[in-house]
Amino acid sequence: xxxxxxxxxxxxxxxxxxxxxxxxxxxxxxxxxxxxxxxxxxxxxxxxxxxxxxxxxxxxxxxxxxxxxxxxxxxxxxxxxxxxxxxxxxxxxxxxxxxxxxxxxxxxxxxxxxxxxxxxxxxxxxxxxxxxxxxxxxxxxxxxxxxxxxxxxxxxxxxxxxxxxxxxxxxxxxxxxxxxxxxxxxxxxxxxxxxxxxxxxxxxxxxxxxxxxxxxxxxxxxxxxxxxxxxxxxxxxxxxxxxxxxxxxxxxxxxxxxxxxxxxxxxxxxxxxxxxxxxxxxxxxxxxxxxxxxxxxxxxxxxxxxxxxxxxxxxxxxxxxxxxxxxxxxxxxxxxxxxxxxxxxxxxxxxxxxxxxxxxxxxxxxxxxxxxxxxxxxxxxxxxxxxxxxxxx
Numbered sequence: 001x002x003x004x005x006x007x008x009x010x011x012x013x014x015x016x017x018x019x020x021x022x023x024x025x026x027x028x029x030x031x032x033x034x035x036x037x038x039x040x041x042x043x044x045x046x047x048x049x050x051x052x053x054x055x056x057x058x059x060x061x062x063x064x065x066x067x068x069x070x071x072x073x074x075x076x077x078x079x080x081x082x083x084x085x086x087x088x089x090x091x092x093x094x095x096x097x098x099x100x101x102x103x104x105x106x107x108x109x110x111x112x113x114x115x116x117x118x119x120x121x122x123x124x125x126x127x128x129x130x131x132x133x134x135x136x137x138x139x140x141x142x143x144x145x146x147x148x149x150x151x152x153x154x155x156x157x158x159x160x161x162x163x164x165x166x167x168x169x170x171x172x173x174x175x176x177x178x179x180x181x182x183x184x185x186x187x188x189x190x191x192x193x194x195x196x197x198x199x200x201x202x203x204x205x206x207x208x209x210x211x212x213x214x215x216x217x218x219x220x221x222x223x224x225x226x227x228x229x230x231x232x233x234x235x236x237x238x239x240x241x242x243x244x245x246x247x248x249x250x251x252x253x254x255x256x257x258x259x260x261x262x263x264x265x266x267x268x269x270x271x272x273x274x275x276x277x278x279x280x281x282x283x284x285x286x287x288x289x290x291x292x293x294x295x296x297x298x299x300x301x302x303x304x305x306x307x308x309x310x311x312x313x314x315x316x317x318x319x320x321x322x323x324x325x326x327x328x329x330x331x332x333x334x335x336x337x338x339x340x341x342x343x344x345x346x347x348x349x350x351x352x353x354x355x356x357x358x359x360x361x362x363x364x365x366x367x368x369x370x371x372x373x374x375x376x377x378x379x380x381x382x383x384x385x386x387x388x389x390x391x392x393x
Contacts, residue, residue: 062351069344
């Protein structure tokens with residue numbers, strides 16, 4: 001009994017330590033992502049090129065996770081892939097300060113996403129091992145909460161850095177901001193090395209389960225993938241929501257980032273709430289959170305600033321659930337021997353569905369906003385039905 005309590009306490013401390021990895025890494029790359037678009041433009045890239053680079057980076061960043069997930073499971077080298085991925089993912093960002101042409105900057109932007117693809121299945125699997133001791137929902141919720149703190153601080157730091165260097169040429173101010181990100185990047189890598197020393201074999205933290213399934217990806221897992229694909233397909237990127245607010249002059253330029261910040265704050269607390277609820281009620285909680293956020297489009301693509309703020313809250317609830325419960329459910333559905341493969345597959349499918357859905361919703365926006373809202377709601381409700389089906393089975 002005492003050993004079980006000690007292991008639970010050790011797992012909780014480890015999850016918080018990995019949460020700090022997420023916090024400082026998000027300060028680094030979310031801070032960078034808030035500036036990459038305009039920076040590429042200043043270096044001479046067109047709007048089409050900027051959009052294509054962002055799209056290609058995200059597509060590679062998600063699809064490659066299927067390959068890296070399989071490699072992690074095959075080699076069991078969880079820390080190797082996590083450390084290699086974080087090193088590439090984070091250290092290319094301050095290197096942007098040295099670029100003088102958009103082609104080199106574009107290569108670094110894409111390489112940053114590839115680095116994330118290398119480390120994500122390994123990182124999620126490591127977190128799942130520790131989370132088995134405290135509850136999968138709780139473990140991933142703590143990580144997501146700290147992740148979102150970093151996602152809020154990063155862009156804020158970038159804004160302050162540029163403001164303090166406002167007397168420089170705009171492109172030089174951006175370079176100063178990217179150079180500043182070397183500090184959180186190095187801190188992140190330092191923390192993950194500490195975690196590696198403290199817990200060299202994270203798979204040993206996995207709590208034994210009462211019933212062990214065959215070590216394979218079964219029908220329930222594939223049905224689950226169908227559900228999360230529908231969520232991703234119908235969930236618009238905030239860039240489109242911001243575009244709508246700006247185009248119709250529903251929010252001032254200064255208020256659009258505030259709307260996003262509200263969404264990120266809601267995301268953090270929703271992750272904690274629904275994560276804890278997941279450990280008590282299971283996958284049915286994902287049906288509840290998806291249903292609540294399903295109607296975000298009615299507000300986010302409405303005709304008033306107030307509507308957009310309400311939509312941001314619903315959008316944030318959906319994001320918080322996606323980042324905590326979805327990953328927790330994978331850990332519950334798949335045994336540890338195949339879990340990195342499952343996370344890689346999960347991320348690849350989710351990313352492709354998000355990419356295709358975002359493109360379609362963008363096209364529908366130019367044709368009919370009502371059609372965009374309808375497609376979004378239908379897709380989310382279909383996901384709710386699938387999750388309820390899984391819960392019954």
